[in-house]
Amino acid sequence: MAKYEIIGGTPLEGSVTISGAKNAAVAILPAALLVEGVCRVENVPDISDVRILLEILRDMGVRIQEEGPGVLRLDATHITNRCPNPELVRKMRASYYLMGALLSRFHQADVALPGGCNFASRPIDQHVKGFAALGADVEETDDYVYLREGPDGLHGSRITLDVVSVGATINIIMAACLLPGQTIIYNAAREPHIVDLANFLNTMGARISGAGTEVVKIWGVERLRGGSYAIIPDQIEAGTYLAAVAAVGGNVLVQNVIPKHMDCITSKLQEMGVSIINYDDAIRIRSTGKLHHTTVKTRPYPGFPTDMQAQICVCMTLASGISRLTENVYETRFFGYCTELQSMGANILITGKTATVTGTKQLKGATVCAHDLRAGAALIIAGLAAQGTTVVENIHFVERGYERLVEKLTALGANIRRIDD
Ligand code: UD1
Numbered sequence: 001m002a003k004y005e006i007i008g009g010t011p012l013e014g015s016v017t018i019s020g021a022k023n024a025a026v027a028i029l030p031a032a033l034l035v036e037g038v039c040r041v042e043n044v045p046d047i048s049d050v051r052i053l054l055e056i057l058r059d060m061g062v063r064i065q066e067e068g069p070g071v072l073r074l075d076a077t078h079i080t081n082r083c084p085n086p087e088l089v090r091k092m093r094a095s096y097y098l099m100g101a102l103l104s105r106f107h108q109a110d111v112a113l114p115g116g117c118n119f120a121s122r123p124i125d126q127h128v129k130g131f132a133a134l135g136a137d138v139e140e141t142d143d144y145v146y147l148r149e150g151p152d153g154l155h156g157s158r159i160t161l162d163v164v165s166v167g168a169t170i171n172i173i174m175a176a177c178l179l180p181g182q183t184i185i186y187n188a189a190r191e192p193h194i195v196d197l198a199n200f201l202n203t204m205g206a207r208i209s210g211a212g213t214e215v216v217k218i219w220g221v222e223r224l225r226g227g228s229y230a231i232i233p234d235q236i237e238a239g240t241y242l243a244a245v246a247a248v249g250g251n252v253l254v255q256n257v258i259p260k261h262m263d264c265i266t267s268k269l270q271e272m273g274v275s276i277i278n279y280d281d282a283i284r285i286r287s288t289g290k291l292h293h294t295t296v297k298t299r300p301y302p303g304f305p306t307d308m309q310a311q312i313c314v315c316m317t318l319a320s321g322i323s324r325l326t327e328n329v330y331e332t333r334f335f336g337y338c339t340e341l342q343s344m345g346a347n348i349l350i351t352g353k354t355a356t357v358t359g360t361k362q363l364k365g366a367t368v369c370a371h372d373l374r375a376g377a378a379l380i381i382a383g384l385a386a387q388g389t390t391v392v393e394n395i396h397f398v399e400r401g402y403e404r405l406v407e408k409l410t411a412l413g414a415n416i417r418r419i420d421d
Contacts, residue, residue, distance in 0.1 A: 004392045004406070006383035007415040008365060011289070012250035014412050018238045018257050019045040019403040020070065020231035024193035026094035027170045028200045028231060029053045032062065032074040033101040034177055035204050037226030039074045044231060045403045046070065048396070049092050056088045056095065075226075079106075086112035086144075092400070096124055096167060099145060100174035103136055107154055109147040121332075126161050126168035133157040134175055134183065156181030156220055164189045164300045169216065170197055176218040177206050183218040190214065191301040192261045196232045203227045233257050236307045237402060239265040240377045242285050243311035244409075246274045247318055247385045249289030252412060255282045264304045268296055268312060272319060289385070293321035293359060298328050306330055310337050310378035316357040317346035318385060325355040336375035340368035344382055344390070365390040373401045380405070384414055 020043035030053065032039045044050060046069075054072075058064055061080030065073045082102060089095040089112040102109035113124075124145075128138050131147055135154040139146040156179055161168055166189040173194075176183035188194070190212050198211030204227045207219040238257045245252045246269050259266070259278040266276045266283065271294045275286040293316065298306040306329040313334075316323035327333050331353045338348045338355065343366045347358040365388030370376025376398035383390030392398075395418070398405065409416050 001393060002395050002418055002420050004380060004383070004395055005417050005419055006380065006390045006392065008384050008386040008388065008390060010248070010413050010415055012245050012248050012252050012384070012412040012414060015253040015255055016241050016408050016412060017255045018233045018241070019043070021045070021193055021196065021234040022047060022049060022237070022401045023094070023166070023191070024196040024231050025050050026053060026092070027097055027193060027197045028229070029057065029074070030094075030097040030101045031174055031197060031201060032057070033076045033079070033098070034105050034174065034201070035224040035226060036077045037075065037224070039204065039226055040067070040071070040228040041074065042071050042228070042230035043233075044070050044072050045234065047399065047401055047403050049094065049400045052088055052091050053095070056084050056098070059085050059088070082106055082108070083110050084112070090115040093122070094167075096127060097171055097174060099127065099131070099147060100171035103131060103134075103147045103154070103175045104178040107149040109145070111145055113143050113145065124167070126163060126165045127171045130159050130168055130172035130185075131175055133159045134172070134179060154179045156183040156218070158184045158186070160186040161188065166191050166194065166300075169194055173198060173201070173208060173211070173216060173218055176220060177201060177208075178223065179220040181220055183220070185216045186214065188214055188216045189300055192232055192235055192258070200229045203229050235261045236305065236374070238262060238283070239305070239308045240311050240381070240402070242266065242269060242283065243308070243315055244381045244384055245285045246272060246287045246291060247289065247315045247381050249287050250412070251284070251286045253282055253284050257281060257283055259283055264302055265308055268294060268304060269315070272315060289318070291315055291319035291359075293319045293323040295324045297326040300329065306333065307374050309333055310374045311381055313338070313348070313355065313357060314341065314378050314381045314385070317341060317348065317360060317363065317382070319359040321359060323357045323359070325357060327353050336371040337378050340375075340379055341382055343368060344386055346382070362387050364388055367391040367393065370394040370397045373397045377402065380416070384409070384416070
C-alpha cells in the first residue's frame, strides 16, 4: 500500500491552482448518460473516483475521448450495456447517480449499492423516495437497487425531502430531467455542485430552475443534446489548502476558486487570526501559524461543510485556548481521524457530536492511518505542521479526491513524498 512521508515545519509559500470540483464531476459525468450527443466537459479532475466512473461509463458503451488535460468528450448516444459493472460501482459513493440517470433515459435501472468513504451510515432512502414519487417501482436487496417503470408510468411529481441531502437532490434532478411533466423538490440541498449539475444539464437542453435554493423545479424535456461545459473549482480542495496554510503558516495565493463558495470557510479562518484577501477568482492567505480558538458547527451549504470538519480540527489543535467543533451532518465522522491526531499530541475530547479541542503548541510526527478521504487530508495537514516525520498510510482514500496533491504541496515548499510499497 502506498503512503506519504512528510517532514513537517516548513511554511507554505507561492501559489496553488485548484482543480475541478470532485463532487460536481462525479455528478456531471453520469449525467452524460442523459444526453444523446457529445458532451464536452472541461476542468475534469484527474482523481481516482473520476477514473472509476469513466471506466464504468466506457464499459456501458459511452464513447470517451480525452481532448487535452482535464477536457473530455463523452458520447452516450449508443449505450450497449445498461447494467453498470457492480464491482466498479461498489468502489465509490457517487455511483448512485447512475440510478437517476438510467431511470430517466431508459425507464429502468439495475445498480449495485455504492461503496466509498464509510465514515458514517449513509442511507439512500431519500433517493428511493424520490424515484418512487416519480412513478418507479423500487426493489431493494442487500446489495442492489432495481428500478422499473410503475403501472402509471414515470412522470413529474412533488417531493419534499425529509433531510437536506445533496445526493438525493442531484439524483432526483437527473431522474426527472427526461420525464413528462413538472417535478418540484422541496427542502433541496443548495451546494455549489448542485447548481453546477443543473447548469450542465441546462446547457445540454434541460429545463431546471431554482438550483442553489431550497426549491428546485424541473420541467421534463424529450431529449438532451450535446454541448460544452466547464466544471466549477473544488470548494473543499481549496479549503484544504487554506487550512494547511493556516495551520503551518505561510503566504499562498490559491487560484481558480469562486471566493463566494469559500465564505463559510474563510470567515472561520479569519476568526482564527488568518489574513484573507479575496480577488475575482483567487484568495490570498497569510498566516503566522499562531491561531485563536473558535467554534464551528457543520451544516449543509451555505453553512460550514462537514467535508472541512477534519481539516479545521487540525487548525484547532494548534490554536490557543479551547475550540468546539460540532458535527451536524455525519455524527460519527470524528472517529476517522481524532485518534490519529491524538497520537500526534493533539488534545481532543469527543462528547456525542461535539469535539472539544484544547490547543497545543506543537504536534509531533507519527505514523498514522487515513480512514477516509477528508480524514486523510487532515492528517497530511497535521504532518506538514508537526515537528519531525509523519507517515500517512492508506492514501488511496486521499487520492480519490485530490489531484496531484504531492506535486502541488511540493511546489509550495512542503517536504512530502509518496512511497510505493
Ligand atoms: C455528499 C458529498 C459528501 C458530503 C455530503 C454532505 C458527494 C459525492 N458527496 O454526500 O462529500 O460529505 O454530501 O455534504 O457529493 N441522508 C439520509 N437519507 C438519504 C440521503 C442522506 O438520511 O437518502 C442523510 C445522511 O445520512 C446525512 C445527510 O442526510 O446525515 C446528508 O447526506 P447527503 O447530503 O445525502 O450526503 P451525500 O450526498 O452522500
